[in-house]
Amino acid sequence: MTSKIFLIRHGETAWSLSGQHTGRTEIPLTAIGEQHALKLGKRLQATTFNHVFTSPRQRARQTCKLAGLDLAAEIEPDLAEWDYGDYEGRRTVDIRKERADWNLFRDGAPNGETPVQVSDRADRFIAHLKPLEGNIALFSHGHFGRVLAARWIGLTVSEAQHFLLSPASLSILGYEHDNPARPVIALWNDSEE
DSSP, X not given: XXXXXXXXXXXXXXXXXXXXXOSSSOOOBOHHHHXXXXXXXXXXXXXXXXXXXEOXXXXXXHHHHHTTOGGGEEXXXXXXXXXXXXXXXXXXXXXXXXXXXXXXXXHOOTTSOOHHHHHHHHHHHHHHHTTOOSEEEEEEOHHHHHHHHHHHTTOOGGGGGGOOOOTTOEEEEEEGGGOTTSEEEEEEEEOOO
């Protein structure tokens, strides 16, 4: 039996709504974010999970709890959001006033993580997932989730910029015809609002 990985981005926060980069800052879900996490839990009720992992960040743990999977969850530091360093709390539009050609997936963030560091973290976590069997739930973040999906199918970090990931969305990573040599994205950025 091979794994099916349910990648869940945390629900809406005030900073995800405003477009501010939220790496290490602990921000709770908004009321709408909580409602979406509860709806997500209803969608996941019919699925039995063999493993549940969540980022250590409050917004991911809160989404996991509202989805009803917190009792089975393990805190996984590798699922944390990109460390934005000096760009923490800033919006891309504002950063580009200073660095017009800035691209997180190419440049990283000053005093934060580089694309290579985030890619290595994603690869390390994928290596941890590969031997696991059954359904696996991951509660993570927008930018890191995009990198994880790109690395899952063998793309570079820079190619992760082409995958948008909405708050409280569900994506599924798996294998074509249950063949571990053929990783696929079976569902991407599915959200019920």
